[in-house]
Amino acid sequence: MASFDSPLLLGIDGGGSKCRAILFHPNEGVMGTGLSGAANPVNGLEAAQSAIVDACRQALQAAGLSADLLSRCVAGAGLAGVNLPSCFAAMSEWQHPFAELHLTTDLHIACLGAHGREDGAIMITGTGSCGFIDYQGQQTIVGGHGFPQGDKGSGAWYGLMAVQRALEASDGLAPETTIHAGLARVLGSDEPLGWVEQLAGQRSTAYARLASVVFEAAEQGDDVALAIRHEGADYINRLARQLLDAGAPRLSLLGGLGPLVIPHLNDEIQAALSPAQATPEMGAVYFAQDQRQSGVHKEQG
Amino acid sequence: MASFDSPLLLGIDGGGSKCRAILFHPNEGVMGTGLSGAANPVNGLEAAQSAIVDACRQALQAAGLSADLLSRCVAGAGLAGVNLPSCFAAMSEWQHPFAELHLTTDLHIACLGAHGREDGAIMITGTGSCGFIDYQGQQTIVGGHGFPQGDKGSGAWYGLMAVQRALEASDGLAPETTIHAGLARVLGSDEPLGWVEQLAGQRSTAYARLASVVFEAAEQGDDVALAIRHEGADYINRLARQLLDAGAPRLSLLGGLGPLVIPHLNDEIQAALSPAQATPEMGAVYFAQDQRQSGVHKEQG
Numbered sequence: 001m002a003s004f005d006s007p008l009l010l011g012i013d014g015g016g017s018k019c020r021a022i023l024f025h026p027n028e029g030v031m032g033t034g035l036s037g038a039a040n041p042v043n044g045l046e047a048a049q050s051a052i053v054d055a056c057r058q059a060l061q062a063a064g065l066s067a068d069l070l071s072r073c074v075a076g077a078g079l080a081g082v083n084l085p086s087c088f089a090a091m092s093e094w095q096h097p098f099a100e101l102h103l104t105t106d107l108h109i110a111c112l113g114a115h116g117r118e119d120g121a122i123m124i125t126g127t128g129s130c131g132f133i134d135y136q137g138q139q140t141i142v143g144g145h146g147f148p149q150g151d152k153g154s155g156a157w158y159g160l161m162a163v164q165r166a167l168e169a170s171d172g173l174a175p176e177t178t179i180h181a182g183l184a185r186v187l188g189s190d191e192p193l194g195w196v197e198q199l200a201g202q203r204s205t206a207y208a209r210l211a212s213v214v215f216e217a218a219e220q221g222d223d224v225a226l227a228i229r230h231e232g233a234d235y236i237n238r239l240a241r242q243l244l245d246a247g248a249p250r251l252s253l254l255g256g257l258g259p260l261v262i263p264h265l266n267d268e269i270q271a272a273l274s275p276a277q278a279t280p281e282m283g284a285v286y287f288a289q290d291q292r293q294s295g296v297h298k299e300q301g
Numbered sequence: 302m303a304s305f306d307s308p309l310l311l312g313i314d315g316g317g318s319k320c321r322a323i324l325f326h327p328n329e330g331v332m333g334t335g336l337s338g339a340a341n342p343v344n345g346l347e348a349a350q351s352a353i354v355d356a357c358r359q360a361l362q363a364a365g366l367s368a369d370l371l372s373r374c375v376a377g378a379g380l381a382g383v384n385l386p387s388c389f390a391a392m393s394e395w396q397h398p399f400a401e402l403h404l405t406t407d408l409h410i411a412c413l414g415a416h417g418r419e420d421g422a423i424m425i426t427g428t429g430s431c432g433f434i435d436y437q438g439q440q441t442i443v444g445g446h447g448f449p450q451g452d453k454g455s456g457a458w459y460g461l462m463a464v465q466r467a468l469e470a471s472d473g474l475a476p477e478t479t480i481h482a483g484l485a486r487v488l489g490s491d492e493p494l495g496w497v498e499q500l501a502g503q504r505s506t507a508y509a510r511l512a513s514v515v516f517e518a519a520e521q522g523d524d525v526a527l528a529i530r531h532e533g534a535d536y537i538n539r540l541a542r543q544l545l546d547a548g549a550p551r552l553s554l555l556g557g558l559g560p561l562v563i564p565h566l567n568d569e570i571q572a573a574l575s576p577a578q579a580t581p582e583m584g585a586v587y588f589a590q591d592q593r594q595s596g597v598h599k600e601q602g
Contacts, residue, residue, distance in 0.1 A: 042501050042502065043502065081501075083494070084494065084497065084498050084501070085494075085498070086498055142472050142473075142474070143469075143472050143474065145468045145493070145497050146497055146500075146501055148449040148461060149461060149464040149465055149468060149496075149497065149500055150465070150468050150497070152465075152469070160449060160450060163450040164450055164451070164453075167446045167450060167451050168444075168453070171443050171444050171543075172443075172543060173443070173444065173536070173539045173540060173543065192446070193384070193385065193386070195450075196385065196446050196447055196450065196451070197385050197386070197387055199447075199450055200343050200382075200385070200447055201343065201344065201504075203502075235474070238474045239474065242472075242473060242474065
């Protein structure tokens, strides 16, 4: 069995659609990675825990190590939803398989990664949307709030807007839009009733996979799609302006929707964006290291 | 045990927040009523079936009859969601306790009741919203589609708009609004984080109970609330115009939000509205009678 003079670190990024993990050692660098399903505890505590363990086992296996070593790893996890006190409490009670588990938000680890542990701010536009600033020891979330009540400008928001507008058009209550054809293709049905059957009771991820339909229709000059794209970009512009005004020395836009969104932001906001220096999983490793150094860590009982 | 020369009829109105039932006999009129919880099969098949049976037992008991008589009753049920083929199929497979069960939508029975079995159209603004027209043998649904992708102008839509706007304001990304104070009162928390915890993963009913906050803030002249109220009323105006243009000889606006919504519709739409002649439960009785007369009924196997 492998032996190391300082502990193995697991960096975990758990979001609404997937969970990534890396195995890291200061002398070895990234030794392995893992990828599993949704790990937002708000949408299912046990599913999130199971996805975390799955991704971490994969990372160990990818490094050629036994999954038994989980119990000797120090894990840092950034999870969507743990800014909610009830969610943080529930996750803290988890009888996890790690030597230590240090919990924070997915935003915090993304920010730590993006700016190499220095002060800065991030915006995320993926399944959800959110702003976060880590500046002079103060961490503040701006926006977010989840779907459908918040997360404006996110993939789920774009998807919901697409469905809303196309349904209104199909009822003859709003202008026709080529979004209809895009939804028909992605959802495999030309019938609005079929869309509703697929979407009834579904969560944000089901809507987020429809976001690209809006951008494609906008590229074709569809007025309805252009208006949605403008409304989403306007929100991200305002979010960016607030983070910059709050003093963020660096600002990155992360998340799968970034490449689609960035070209439509204001010029001054586009100019203010910097690329991320490291991944959120690496940010989770930084977080675990920082927590150990400050002596604030929770040993598994 | 009571004996009747024609069968006892049960009229059932099952919606997203409650289920009403009446026991009716042609010679006796309405003999008893019952009220139970949500009966939208899309949000839970077994819960809906249980609510239906509960409301019907209550109606029998209120008439001084034994619940055992369920097996001799001919039931007509109008249920939210059964316009979706998968939902209709699932409900049709129910091993129900009635002699017969005739299924249709909540919209159809509401329309049959509102216009005394004659042609006409209805709009519903309650937890959800929808238009429906029954004209020259053709029944057409306009709007609806469920929350959050459809149901514009409904209680759930108003509640969602209230939360969205108040959250954006709390982030400093949109104008302040007195909706915040209203939500704080109804949700028992001044903290947006507390609202999000209560609403995370909740369905339309949780948002619908926030609708009145918008109307109260609008009465106080709040610009954000006035804009939401206008957007909702504008949708109902367009829905009404389409139903009238389709030939509806009579139009009624039903649902718990009606008294709040009607004063803000266009004058011509307000003038075109007629009061409902009977309840949706009575419409369900009409439906069961019509199905029996036309010989289209499903005996319980």
